[in-house]
Amino acid sequence: MKHLLLPCLLAAAAPAFAQKPANETEAVKRTIQTFFEGMRKGDSTMVRATLAPGAVFHTISTKGGQIQLRPDNPASFVKMVGTPHQEVYDERITFDKVLIDANLASVWTPYEFYLGNTFSHCGYNSFQLVKLAEGWKIAHVIDTRRKEKCK
Template sequence: MKNLLLIIFISVLAFKAFAQQTDRDAIKQTVNTMFDAMRKGDSTLLRSTFAKGIVFQGVASKKDGSTVLETENPDDFIKQIGTPHKGVYDERITFNDIKIDGPLASVWAPYKFYLDDKFSHCGVDVFQLMKTTDGWKIIYIVDTRRKDNCPE
């Protein structure tokens, strides 16, 4: 009986670990698809990665040293990506940490942003995603932006 319980316990743990890895891969794919859409200037592909009601915010430092929270309109961002523009918006990230609790996930990702191959700024993107019947969708993005002290 003890052996049976041990086998069941190990099986449950293995399944949970497999499911979490599958979710991690799907979460990374959603975020990478968002950045692929930015590079391509494809607003339809970009929108497909977002949940309805997505929120965009940025934490910015002002010249006086204070910090403010800026809220951006996601529709303006989507329109900007889809409107022909000079240069390729190339945001390069590193997946540092992904946390998952059922249908909710959080991603911490340092980044460097380039216009074509010219460095523009860096910071950290924090994504909140939810698992839907259509897969993982981004529900919230907050970031920091700076020109120096960038992640390696």
Template structure:
């Protein structure tokens, strides 16, 4: 009986590990598609990875150094990306921690943002994603923004 139980635990662990790796790859692809859409100015590509009622927020400091939180509607962001503009919006991230619990995932990703080839700002993106029948969708993004002390 002990052997059967140990075998079942081992099989479950292997299956869970494979599922976690597949979900991690799908989550990264979803986020990379977001940034591909930004670089291409493709609002359709952006919308393909956003859940309905997705929320965008940013944490920054005002002139006195006080933290401020701003909220932007996803449709405004999508419109800005899809409206023709001269400079490429190039956000370069490094995937940090990815946590998954069932149909919810959280991703921590330091980034540097460039307008064309010119550095603009850096910070950290935090993504919340929901696993849907169509795949992983971004339900929430909050980021920090600063011009210095950027992670290399």
């Protein structure tokens, strides 16, 4: 009888263990979706709420055949989003990979960026998120940018 008890307990507990990663994955995705929803709406408060204190942004681009790593100021980005503008900033992403270990998440998202309905550029985002007391927050974003060979 003792030999049957442990397998039964483990089998009963398996669904509980399986649900947590899915819930965490969805929470991570929601943070990123909220970031882009705020960008589309021009809502700097919504965007700011997704960022961890000390968040860092980088862009990898090519200029004159040279690869460049350019830091972007998150505060400037948030201000730009909230400054009235004619065209909607519309970054369309899909979730390729979401990896989570404890309070760290790494997310890979291919994207296409549109100003209103006009295609601007594409590439990939790499997000690093941290789970703080108030939930998942974006700590680092680095992206590539190009106008051709999307996806």
